[in-house]
Amino acid sequence: MEWIESEGTFSSWDGAKLFYRSWRSSETTDRALIFLHRGHEHSGRLARAVQELGLGDFSAFCWDLRGHGRSPGDRGHAENYYDLVRDLDAFVRFVCVEHGISAENIVIAANSVGAVTACAWVHDFAPRIRALVLLAPAFRIRLYVPMAMPLLRMLLKFKEKAFVSSYVSAAMLTHDSEQRRLYRTDPLITRRISVNVLVEMHDTAGRIMDDAAAITTPTLILAAGSDCVVEAEAQRKFYRNLGATRKEMHEYPGFHHALLHEAGRDCIMEDIREFVIRSFTEDVDRSLLLNAHKGGAMRVEYDLLRQSTSALRTAFFSMQKYALRALGRLSRGIAIGLETGFDSGRSLDYVYEDSARGLGRIGRAIDRAYLDAIGWKGIRMRRRHLEKQLHVVMDNLEAAASQVTLLDVATGCGRYVLSVLKARKGEVDATLRDWDDGNLEQGRALASSLGLGRTHFERADAFDPESIRAVSPRPNVVIVSGLYELFPDNDLVLASLTAIGEVTEPGGYLIYTGQPWHPQLEVIARVLPNRDGASWIMRRRSQAELDEMVRSAGFEKIGMEIDPWGIFTVSTARRARD
Numbered sequence: 283m284e285w286i287e288s289e290g291t292f293s294s295w296d297g298a299k300l301f302y303r304s305w306r307s308s309e310t311t312d313r314a315l316i317f318l319h320r321g322h323e324h325s326g327r328l329a330r331a332v333q334e335l336g337l338g339d340f341s342a343f344c345w346d347l348r349g350h351g352r353s354p355g356d357r358g359h360a361e362n363y364y365d366l367v368r369d370l371d372a373f374v375r376f377v378c379v380e381h382g383i384s385a386e387n388i389v390i391a392a393n394s395v396g397a398v399t400a401c402a403w404v405h406d407f408a409p410r411i412r413a414l415v416l417l418a419p420a421f422r423i424r425l426y427v428p429m430a431m432p433l434l435r436m437l438l439k440f441k442e443k444a445f446v447s448s449y450v451s452a453a454m455l456t457h458d459s460e461q462r463r464l465y466r467t468d469p470l471i472t473r474r475i476s477v478n479v480l481v482e483m484h485d486t487a488g489r490i491m492d493d494a495a496a497i498t499t500p501t502l503i504l505a506a507g508s509d510c511v512v513e514a515e516a517q518r519k520f521y522r523n524l525g526a527t528r529k530e531m532h533e534y535p536g537f538h539h540a541l542l543h544e545a546g547r548d549c550i551m552e553d554i555r556e557f558v559i560r561s562f563t564e565d566v567d568r569s570l571l572l573n574a575h576k577g578g579a580m581r582v583e584y585d586l587l588r589q590s591t592s593a594l595r596t597a598f599f600s601m602q603k604y605a606l607r608a609l610g611r612l613s614r615g616i617a618i619g620l621e622t623g624f625d626s627g628r629s630l631d632y633v634y635e636d637s638a639r640g641l642g643r644i645g646r647a648i649d650r651a652y653l654d655a656i657g658w659k660g661i662r663m664r665r666r667h668l669e670k671q672l673h674v675v676m677d678n679l680e681a682a683a684s685q686v687t688l689l690d691v692a693t694g695c696g697r698y699v700l701s702v703l704k705a706r707k708g709e710v711d712a713t714l715r716d717w718d719d720g721n722l723e724q725g726r727a728l729a730s731s732l733g734l735g736r737t738h739f740e741r742a743d744a745f746d747p748e749s750i751r752a753v754s755p756r757p758n759v760v761i762v763s764g765l766y767e768l769f770p771d772n773d774l775v776l777a778s779l780t781a782i783g784e785v786t787e788p789g790g791y792l793i794y795t796g797q798p799w800h801p802q803l804e805v806i807a808r809v810l811p812n813r814d815g816a817s818w819i820m821r822r823r824s825q826a827e828l829d830e831m832v833r834s835a836g837f838e839k840i841g842m843e844i845d846p847w848g849i850f851t852v853s854t855a856r857r858a859r860d
Contacts, residue, residue: 302345318396324351363482494523495579584821612645623813627694667843747781758790770821
């Protein structure tokens, strides 16, 4: 079969021009394989694998990671590992637009480090792709040096931009002598990797392994039986936790890490080929996501958080609660949380301000530590992402000569919206709603100080469908921020979203937030009170679950932002035109 290889560049999420290759045959249809190459390597190394797979009715694509191959950047470096996940999202969007391929007709095939990136993207961004093929995924790299990861973390404290050289030799990758020679002599192979990428990938992989139940995409895992580079048990843990109803794991005895370059790889190609073809004979059933509140891993997690724990852990959390009430009141932020609930609009408004206050030097120090908690860092990044998305959709509407009419169904104190309205010189008609009179009063005062005369505040329940349907004039931008993640019942959220879908102008936008993961979920549940004075217990929703509810309300997701810790998401969806 004759394959036509093309080269080009695409603009990634930050404007970086990354190099890519594509392979097409005369039999090409609207289906695509997108490959992610191993760490240290580049897209050219996959040309032979495309040929050997022989899927002529698929296009194939692969890009060179930033800092690799013919893409720009310091060799083996990225400012943040999560930049690579964002690059994958940008590349898939580019392929879909440039080549007219639906995401639902795309299969991701990723090797080693690339497989971790692919899993992080599928977990966090919840793309509606057809299937996922993971070859020797590097969830845990064998570092061999005792205490290697703590030492690397320590190195980063003294040197932000540090590098290590790969210990991996060609003989550790494959038994194929020709492939060994090609690896050793390839001038585009990058032998070094930045320490921050290595550490951040390790942390991301741990999060994804633990929460693999959130991944429902059909997945094939191929493991090398004699892998000296990555740990097989980490792959098995991911497989055990994986939430996909269709999943397979094959192990090849005696095979080394670089499965696509290994001797005797015909069986690997056959297994990939069979899985990919079968993936297009069975549709992915996403309807189960709408009922995830009735069962599944996150429901189990939620139920366990509502139950008592062991005596030792109860004592541990009781000590934290005592310290919070005794010393925490010296901190202004903790005092607000204790008074109004740590999930309240006023508490979040204080976190947004990010200015440490308290009684004396000790109180300010406690407050600074409180504001620097990873969850609050994520909240502030969520605000930046939300403001960015708001500007984008308003620019789109104004470019189409449409007057922006905005509705925020649960605005809190509205600080994030008001800052955007001020930047747009107050020329937007905005209705900001909330259930709490204190939030509304504070919001009105802030709007008045900013001179926003076209902003209207009103008391309303975001879960009252009739109240939402009665909004007039009909909005073309609707915001739901920091709300749905507080309530476990999907039926309640769906009723709200359905009403939003009905009231939003055709072609209008919905901006919504999610919290698919949190590293301090149990501490929050056992220690912090919510706005009702009860324990702040959250049922997480995967991004796939949240997106499916939004889709069922008549919206199509078109973009998403997420913090590098994977905690908070901000998504934009567009209502279908009538």
